[in-house]
Amino acid sequence: xQSRTYQTTYAGLVALAPRRSTxxxxxxxLVLLTLAPAWFGAHGLNILTDIFVxxxxxxxxxxxxxxxxxxxLGHAGFLLIGAYAQAILGTDYGVPSLLAIxxxxxxxxxxxxxxxxxxLRLKGLYxxxxxxxxxxxxxxxxxxxxxxxxxxxxxxxxxxxxxxFSFKGDERFYYAALAMLVLFVLITxxxxxxxxxxAWLALRDHDIAARAMGIDxxxxxxxxxxxxxxxxxxxxxxxxxxxxxVNVDTFTVLISIEALAMxxxxxxxxTHGAILGAALILFLPELLNYGFAAAGDSVRTxxxxxxxxxxxxMYGVVILLFLRLEPEGLAGIWRKSKRFWVxxxxxx
Numbered sequence: 001x002q003s004r005t006y007q008t009t010y011a012g013l014v015a016l017a018p019r020r021s022t023x024x025x026x027x028x029x030l031v032l033l034t035l036a037p038a039w040f041g042a043h044g045l046n047i048l049t050d051i052f053v054x055x056x057x058x059x060x061x062x063x064x065x066x067x068x069x070x071x072x073l074g075h076a077g078f079l080l081i082g083a084y085a086q087a088i089l090g091t092d093y094g095v096p097s098l099l100a101i102x103x104x105x106x107x108x109x110x111x112x113x114x115x116x117x118x119x120l121r122l123k124g125l126y127x128x129x130x131x132x133x134x135x136x137x138x139x140x141x142x143x144x145x146x147x148x149x150x151x152x153x154x155x156x157x158x159x160x161x162x163x164x165f166s167f168k169g170d171e172r173f174y175y176a177a178l179a180m181l182v183l184f185v186l187i188t189x190x191x192x193x194x195x196x197x198x199a200w201l202a203l204r205d206h207d208i209a210a211r212a213m214g215i216d217x218x219x220x221x222x223x224x225x226x227x228x229x230x231x232x233x234x235x236x237x238x239x240x241x242x243x244x245x246v247n248v249d250t251f252t253v254l255i256s257i258e259a260l261a262m263x264x265x266x267x268x269x270x271t272h273g274a275i276l277g278a279a280l281i282l283f284l285p286e287l288l289n290y291g292f293a294a295a296g297d298s299v300r301t302x303x304x305x306x307x308x309x310x311x312x313x314m315y316g317v318v319i320l321l322f323l324r325l326e327p328e329g330l331a332g333i334w335r336k337s338k339r340f341w342v343x344x345x346x347x348x
Contacts, residue, residue, distance in 0.1 A: 060231025066269035068224035069204030074131030082236025108233025116225035154247035267331030
């Protein structure tokens with residue numbers, strides 16, 4: 001019986017999608033997402049757009065933490081850099097918004113060298129604390145550089161436009177965010193089947209063995225930081241374009257914790273897991289609202305002033321449940337469910 005898990009040829013091993021069914025399901029999902037504006041209102045579209053934008057940043061963090069094995073809590077700092085780079089390039093220097101998006105990613109990638117180079121010999125908790133400190137440093141730099149960033153007052157952001165076509169509306173920006181997510185998913189899948197992706201996996205699984213095989217650990221660690229920061233900088237630029245205003249108070253340390261939670265819940269090292277994790281974590285507040293509404297007005301009024309504490313509690317509970325019950329995350333649940341139905345009725 002064919003298990004549909006292992007590949008018997010090198011071509012199948014490096015293929016972007018080893019099975020045709022993967023392309024069929026992906027195309028069907030893309031068609032459904034394209035038709036989503038006809039079914040959802042403005043609130044639903046905003047939630048889906050948030051998922052698309054956040055997923056790009058989570059894909060970058062997944063490459064760094066899930067694939068390369070470098071734990072980082074500096075996600076919020078790179079997101080802030082990308083958002084302010086987009087605002088400064090578009091508002092102050094008149095750079096076209098579409099061109100400013102990759103430039104914002106490059107600025108974040110260059111900024112990653114500040115934390116990446118000193119952290120090359122660090123790992124585990126020490127690396128996490130170093131990247132967390134980087135987030136605090138970036139926030140204070142933005143506040144002090146008032147001549148460039150407007151300090152605590154924030155900055156307006158020019159809307160996304162391509163060849164004179166503006167993406168101001170919710171529906172228009174929804175399609176722009178969806179297109180960017182599809183692009184970065186394809187980039188991620190291609191990176192994973194290259195020498196770089198395989199070197200990151202070797203670095204994560206056993207760095208001493210990777211060094212013995214001739215992999216330059218310092219080079220690939222630094223490259224992982226830069227690629228991850230580029231993804232996050234692009235996500236920050238899209239956040240700025242979506243909200244049309246950036247302020248340092250928006251990019252708190254909690255964002256870094258949420259992003260790491262998305263990677264863990266979705267499945268470390270899995271591309272589709274990063275997207276699933278982002279969707280679940282961003283849907284949690286909506287599920288809480290429905291739960292409070294079903295419980296009655298008294299409970300909803302009681303929890304209205306404690307929504308942020310409840311959110312933090314829910315994040316902790318969800319992470320603990322997945323770490324205890326399903327360490328492979330949503331991607332692992334999907335894989336096991338798929339294997340069960342493929343092998344049915346011989347499934348155990």
